[in-house]
Amino acid sequence: MKSTSSNIAAARAEASTAPVDAALRERARRVVPGGMWGHLNAAALPSGYPQFFARSEGCHLWDVDGREYVDLMCSWGPILLGHHHRGVDDAYARQAALGACMNGPAPVMVELAEQLVGQIAHADWALFQKNGTDATTTCVTVARAGTGRRKILVARGAYHGAVPWCSPSLVGVTSEDRAHLIYFDYNDVESVKAAVQQAEGDLAAILVSAFRHDLGRDQEAPTLAFAQAVRAAATAADAALIVDDVRAGFRLHPGGSWETVGVRPDLSAFSKSIANGYPLAAVTGNDRFREAASKLYVTGSFWCEAPPMAAALVTQRTLVAEQAIAHMVAMGQRLRDGLATLARQSGIGLRQSGPVQMPMVLFDDDADGHKGRTFCNAALSAGAYFHPRHNMFLSAAHQPEDIDRALSAAAAGFEALARARPGH
Amino acid sequence: MKSTSSNIAAARAEASTAPVDAALRERARRVVPGGMWGHLNAAALPSGYPQFFARSEGCHLWDVDGREYVDLMCSWGPILLGHHHRGVDDAYARQAALGACMNGPAPVMVELAEQLVGQIAHADWALFQKNGTDATTTCVTVARAGTGRRKILVARGAYHGAVPWCSPSLVGVTSEDRAHLIYFDYNDVESVKAAVQQAEGDLAAILVSAFRHDLGRDQEAPTLAFAQAVRAAATAADAALIVDDVRAGFRLHPGGSWETVGVRPDLSAFSKSIANGYPLAAVTGNDRFREAASKLYVTGSFWCEAPPMAAALVTQRTLVAEQAIAHMVAMGQRLRDGLATLARQSGIGLRQSGPVQMPMVLFDDDADGHKGRTFCNAALSAGAYFHPRHNMFLSAAHQPEDIDRALSAAAAGFEALARARPGH
Numbered sequence: 043m044k045s046t047s048s049n050i051a052a053a054r055a056e057a058s059t060a061p062v063d064a065a066l067r068e069r070a071r072r073v074v075p076g077g078m079w080g081h082l083n084a085a086a087l088p089s090g091y092p093q094f095f096a097r098s099e100g101c102h103l104w105d106v107d108g109r110e111y112v113d114l115m116c117s118w119g120p121i122l123l124g125h126h127h128r129g130v131d132d133a134y135a136r137q138a139a140l141g142a143c144m145n146g147p148a149p150v151m152v153e154l155a156e157q158l159v160g161q162i163a164h165a166d167w168a169l170f171q172k173n174g175t176d177a178t179t180t181c182v183t184v185a186r187a188g189t190g191r192r193k194i195l196v197a198r199g200a201y202h203g204a205v206p207w208c209s210p211s212l213v214g215v216t217s218e219d220r221a222h223l224i225y226f227d228y229n230d231v232e233s234v235k236a237a238v239q240q241a242e243g244d245l246a247a248i249l250v251s252a253f254r255h256d257l258g259r260d261q262e263a264p265t266l267a268f269a270q271a272v273r274a275a276a277t278a279a280d281a282a283l284i285v286d287d288v289r290a291g292f293r294l295h296p297g298g299s300w301e302t303v304g305v306r307p308d309l310s311a312f313s314k315s316i317a318n319g320y321p322l323a324a325v326t327g328n329d330r331f332r333e334a335a336s337k338l339y340v341t342g343s344f345w346c347e348a349p350p351m352a353a354a355l356v357t358q359r360t361l362v363a364e365q366a367i368a369h370m371v372a373m374g375q376r377l378r379d380g381l382a383t384l385a386r387q388s389g390i391g392l393r394q395s396g397p398v399q400m401p402m403v404l405f406d407d408d409a410d411g412h413k414g415r416t417f418c419n420a421a422l423s424a425g426a427y428f429h430p431r432h433n434m435f436l437s438a439a440h441q442p443e444d445i446d447r448a449l450s451a452a453a454a455g456f457e458a459l460a461r462a463r464p465g466h
Numbered sequence: 467m468k469s470t471s472s473n474i475a476a477a478r479a480e481a482s483t484a485p486v487d488a489a490l491r492e493r494a495r496r497v498v499p500g501g502m503w504g505h506l507n508a509a510a511l512p513s514g515y516p517q518f519f520a521r522s523e524g525c526h527l528w529d530v531d532g533r534e535y536v537d538l539m540c541s542w543g544p545i546l547l548g549h550h551h552r553g554v555d556d557a558y559a560r561q562a563a564l565g566a567c568m569n570g571p572a573p574v575m576v577e578l579a580e581q582l583v584g585q586i587a588h589a590d591w592a593l594f595q596k597n598g599t600d601a602t603t604t605c606v607t608v609a610r611a612g613t614g615r616r617k618i619l620v621a622r623g624a625y626h627g628a629v630p631w632c633s634p635s636l637v638g639v640t641s642e643d644r645a646h647l648i649y650f651d652y653n654d655v656e657s658v659k660a661a662v663q664q665a666e667g668d669l670a671a672i673l674v675s676a677f678r679h680d681l682g683r684d685q686e687a688p689t690l691a692f693a694q695a696v697r698a699a700a701t702a703a704d705a706a707l708i709v710d711d712v713r714a715g716f717r718l719h720p721g722g723s724w725e726t727v728g729v730r731p732d733l734s735a736f737s738k739s740i741a742n743g744y745p746l747a748a749v750t751g752n753d754r755f756r757e758a759a760s761k762l763y764v765t766g767s768f769w770c771e772a773p774p775m776a777a778a779l780v781t782q783r784t785l786v787a788e789q790a791i792a793h794m795v796a797m798g799q800r801l802r803d804g805l806a807t808l809a810r811q812s813g814i815g816l817r818q819s820g821p822v823q824m825p826m827v828l829f830d831d832d833a834d835g836h837k838g839r840t841f842c843n844a845a846l847s848a849g850a851y852f853h854p855r856h857n858m859f860l861s862a863a864h865q866p867e868d869i870d871r872a873l874s875a876a877a878a879g880f881e882a883l884a885r886a887r888p889g890h
Contacts, residue, residue, distance in 0.1 A: 066576050073579035075591050075756050080765025082570045094573055098565040106573060117567045120767055125565065141522040143541045143743035145851060146506045149518055149530060152490050155497035167499050172596040172745060173766040179629055183638035192640050204765045205603055211763035214607035216616050218642040314767050319567035321596060321745050321768035332499050339635035341504025341628045342597040343544055343738050344745035427569060
């Protein structure tokens, strides 16, 4: 935590350069605990970052003080085709003009379930929710219902949501909330075997992220050996293999992220980008777990809201028809190559990991994150919204000129790092 | 469960009178476990009820086969001012045109938090989510964080959401999910005292519904003695009194439902009607729990989506400015009086309970629910959407002629019951 005097200094600096944001933060401090909560809390970002946003278009964002940014976060994932995608927004509006939240679903729910069953390789059925956490929690509950067993194997440090059974924080959490979790290490086959042993015949599911995307560390694709090992272990125990595809879903492969390694889960959790920013989540499953899923009581007041489903249908069809993933990969490669060149030119050690369309950018010798913050702050001032510790996201709206603009901003980041170098 | 042959008979009857709905159900059965899930599953309703809806306007709904209904469910609560309320929809559209799901909230988040803090009697702050279950779960987690204690007192049979710690179903639930729940009976002060005893110094919160609205039984307002007893017990233990206002919120009192009994909670959960059908939930709290709330990590990809917040702001302002609750009470009284007259005329024992704007209609000597289903089915055919076992909801869009039309449909329901009477 910052000291009070540096808090005051930061607030003064903010007020002089971003007066609207500063005034909103001051009002928010009175009526929202801590001024903001969760993953969108700007307190976790370098001090120059805005908390409040005025508008968005394509891959561009404007904060409340009128500063424009090339957006490399895409709202932490949801924006897959760009803000205000015409086709998606039109589909939303057409359904909204008919009916949104009614006494039952609209026909579009069936169309969307059919679309996902046709598109997601392992899927025989789909269920819809609102939050990614709804989807991961539903997967775990379906697995327990379908196996009559309790233990869930999860990778240490993986993020699967923000409720007591899985939140990265233990504040307000009891030990019973996690009584049946057993931990292994991502990509460590031996640790999976040990965890299965520990479950002692009570194994309900193995829950894995699409790839390793833990906060503040290099990303890792699943090794083929690991993916095959968790599949084999789940199959041997007649337990569920669950892929948490909330973060990666629809950016790696339209058929589910593990199509890239050729391994199929029994259950998958999707959300974030499924409807290009409209609130929706989905669980897809195979026939092994269909009956269990039909016995569950899971629901929410807005889970059948029809317009986000119409938006999802067009988002998914557009993703496939326009080969949006290939475009994101091309843009991601352009960004990765450009950043690598800038790092080489400035002699600063940079690590880029994970899929290029979900960039993670970390600096060597940066245990306290100071380099990352310095870089991001300078890049932000130069007009690009990077994140210092979390993976980023590209969209189908990013064009070469946007990437080049982000690279120009990154050059300012490298200059700031070079200036801060000892002996400079 | 119905037998297979009666399922087939019902499917045939459905196909002949509602071919579009029947065809959609058939498609849904292939791609959705059980064909539908949760509280909107028409399998829990009499067989004539539609599963799928085409459109909505004001207090009217049209199913996919073109049949129109006066809507007495209001989407199970969310529709407070009527479907497609111009002012609310315009506010949603104006914010959506600027930005929806961005890298941080829009200014409207602060305006809405200020509105709720000004409007909700006990509130010093607000946090926003998507589902009612998000709000009740957050309340419980804040209470544990703020007290360092674990036990949550809940009323037997009360509904507080659909995740393992609170779901009405035990399918896929482990005993640890409910390890720290202690049960009492709503409106039974002695049972509250016994539950507090049982918590033995580990009491984090007492969680109560705004009134007793359990499925399939007469509703009960909280007695003053009960409300004061749970308040006193929570205060004595320095624990949280949580009112789950998800279902009743904004239909009884704009300042929170327990303003009607003059007792203030520490934390409240709102959702459903907060934004007239747009997906949003809120936790409000007092300063006793502000710091605890600021330490929690709770979040969701869409929790800061700005347009539903803009919709909520106008919904709440309209509710107060147009005295919408008084209007709903007048319409509810008209419905209750009319149903009582019809029941008297037909000599059929009818019980109506709870606030008139949230009607619960149950028949005497109807343990198997057959009378309720017969009544509702006939009323549905005559153009009104009643529910046989769950409380219903009125909106500000209901006008005397809509209530009278619902009463004409109810008359058909009473006639069907009279025809079915033994000895008829």
